[in-house]
Amino acid sequence: xxxxxxxxxxxxxxxxxxxxxxxxxxxxxxxxxxxxxxxxxxxxxxxxxxxxxxxxxxxxxxxxxxxxxxxxxxxxxxxxxxx
Numbered sequence: 912x913x914x915x916x917x918x919x920x921x922x923x924x925x926x927x928x929x930x931x932x933x934x935x936x937x938x939x940x941x942x943x944x945x946x947x948x949x950x951x952x953x954x955x956x957x958x959x960x961x962x963x964x965x966x967x968x969x970x971x972x973x974x975x976x977x978x979x980x981x982x983x984x985x986x987x988x989x990x991x992x993x994x
Contacts, residue, residue: 917937918963918964918965918978919935919936919937919963919964919965919966919975920935920936920937920938920939920941920942920961920962920963920964920981921933921934921935921942921961921962921963921964921975921977922934922935922936922942922943922945922946922949922959922960922961922962923946923959923960923962924946924949924950924953924957924958924959924984925953925957925958925959926953926954926956926957926958926986927954927956927957928954930953930954931949931953931957931959932945932949932952935964935975939961939981942961942982943961943982946959946960946961946982946984947984950984950985950986951986953986954986955986955987955988956985956986957985957986958983958984958985958986959983959984959985960980960981960982960983960984961980961981961982962977962978962979962980962981963977963978963979963981964976964977964978965978
């Protein structure tokens with residue numbers, strides 16, 4: 912099989928109500944930032960992760976091959992603002 916050498920980073924965030932966001936980027940740091948921002952917009956308890964992905968050049972339609980999980984995050988309860 913032929914794979915891209917570098918690959919991409921896929922990020923996904925979701926909460927218990929099924930709301931969420933996801934995306935693909937060529938930069939691991941950007942994926943981590945987008946994941947954190949997405950989790951901040953979801954309810955406490957929301958979870959997400961970043962995975963390494965590569966293009967599957969043999970698929971008839973564009974597709975990714977998902978690899979190792981690089982990062983996992985969970986949104987905890989919001990901290991009240993100080994007066």
